[in-house]
Each structure stands twice: as C-alpha cells, then as structure tokens.
Amino acid sequence: CFASWAKPPVYGGNGRDHIEHAVGTASLARLVALQAGMDADEAFTHALLHDIGKLFLLKLQSEFVRRGGDAPGENEVARVTVDEHAGVGGLALQFWGLPVSIREPVQWHHAPLDAPTHARAAAVTYVANRLGHRYGFGCDAERDETLLEDPMYRALGLSDAWLADVDQQAS
Numbered sequence: 001c002f003a004s005w006a007k008p009p010v011y012g013g014n015g016r017d018h019i020e021h022a023v024g025t026a027s028l029a030r031l032v033a034l035q036a037g038m039d040a041d042e043a044f045t046h047a048l049l050h051d052i053g054k055l056f057l058l059k060l061q062s063e064f065v066r067r068g069g070d071a072p073g074e075n076e077v078a079r080v081t082v083d084e085h086a087g088v089g090g091l092a093l094q095f096w097g098l099p100v101s102i103r104e105p106v107q108w109h110h111a112p113l114d115a116p117t118h119a120r121a122a123a124v125t126y127v128a129n130r131l132g133h134r135y136g137f138g139c140d141a142e143r144d145e146t147l148l149e150d151p152m153y154r155a156l157g158l159s160d161a162w163l164a165d166v167d168q169q170a171s
Helices: 002-006 008-036 040-049 052-066 074-095 100-107 119-135 145-149 151-155 160-170
Strands: none
Touching: 008 040, 008 119, 008 160, 040 100, 040 119, 052 074, 074 100, 100 119, 119 145, 119 151, 119 160, 145 151, 145 160
C-alpha cells in the first residue's frame, strides 16, 4: 500500500521519509488536539495530509521527465517543494473534492494565523509538524528549544509539563 509512495524513481530517495514524517506528525497531532480540546481524528487527518503537496510536486516532476521534459535541478526542486508544498497541497485537496475543513489546516500548516476559517486546526497541524521535526520523524531531529516560546504552542493550551511528557513518549 505505502510501497508505491516510496518509489525512488518518483519520490526520490526520501519517499519513505515522507511517509514516516506524515504518520509521525499525525500521531503527534492527536496528542496536541486532545490537549487543546479538539477532535483528535480530524487533527490526525490534517497532519497525515499536511505535506501531500510535496508528494504531488515530486510526482508531477517525475511525470514531466517521464514524458520527455528536462529534469529541473535538484536545488530548484528542493526550493519549490519547500516554498510551495502547502499551497499546492491545499489546491490538490480542493481538486480532489475534500472540504475546506481539511484543506485549510493543510494549506496553512506553516502560517496558521492566515487560515481564513480553520486557524485553530491549522495551529494543531503546525505544532504537530514542529514536534515531528523535533523528534526526527522522517527527517533529522531538530532540537528546537524555541517551541516553548511559540505563540501557537501557548494558544493551544500546551504546557511545559505536557511537552516534557510528549518528549518522554517520543524518545
């Protein structure tokens, strides 16, 4: 099932990492949502899909090259993927007919305050994504100590004790 998402010719050498990051972030989103008094299943779904734009862009690049186009440079692909994946993910989910309640947390997971109607759900996805990077789910661990200073963290009612407990569970 997930094997097709990990195909190196399509998703590069990081296909499995994308899946690991998505599943890890989704699991963390459940914890964040429960603490914030929000629907944990919805949060799981948003976080599972939060980087779908990356996979979409990598698939698009693969198809372009497969059909005879010149492969863009690795740096160009990386830049576009990082800069545009959230918006592309939101557009892909819209194209696939998913409701705005799912699209917005995906589209705005790097800027939750900009979400027009689902900013709190986007904030849960944002914090879960930061935690996923903190613990190295599908990526190198980033021991980001600024998490406690992030206004989204506090706005969701997350405490230092809560983070210490999650740190313990994730290690």
